[in-house]
Amino acid sequence: MAKVAKPADLRVKTEDExxxxxxxxxxxxxxxxxxxxxxxxxxxxxxxxVRREIARIKTIVHSKKRAASAAAHSRAASAADQSRAASAAxxx
Numbered sequence: 001m002a003k004v005a006k007p008a009d010l011r012v013k014t015e016d017e018x019x020x021x022x023x024x025x026x027x028x029x030x031x032x033x034x035x036x037x038x039x040x041x042x043x044x045x046x047x048x049x050v051r052r053e054i055a056r057i058k059t060i061v062h063s064k065k066r067a068a069s070a071a072a073h074s075r076a077a078s079a080a081d082q083s084r085a086a087s088a089a090x091x092x
Contacts, residue, residue, distance in 0.1 A: 004049055004052075004053060005021075005053065005056070007056055007060065010056060010057060010060050011060055011064075015061060015064065018057050018060065018061050019061075021057060022054060022057045022058070022061075025050055025053055025054050025057070026054065028050050029047065029050045029051065029054065032046060032047045032050060033047070
């Protein structure tokens with residue numbers, strides 16, 4: 001049974017590492033689903049852990065994208081404010 005990663009450990013990973021881990025977990029989820037369908041599954045709790053781990057990773061990836069978008073938006077707004085202030089100063 002694989003160890004469940006904590007959110008703090010996932011936040012320090014890059015988006016590429018998270019994407020790789022997400023792909024591995026989706027493959028594992030598929031295999032577990034296939035085993036359950038054929039009656040070969042041993043531990044039913046692992047599918048729940050995998051599903052929650054996928055949700056954790058997706059949440060962190062989404063929050064990183066939102067943070068990057070917000071940072072870019074605030075930089076653009078700051079630049080626009082500076083250009084407005086400069087044009088107002090030249091018009092006075």
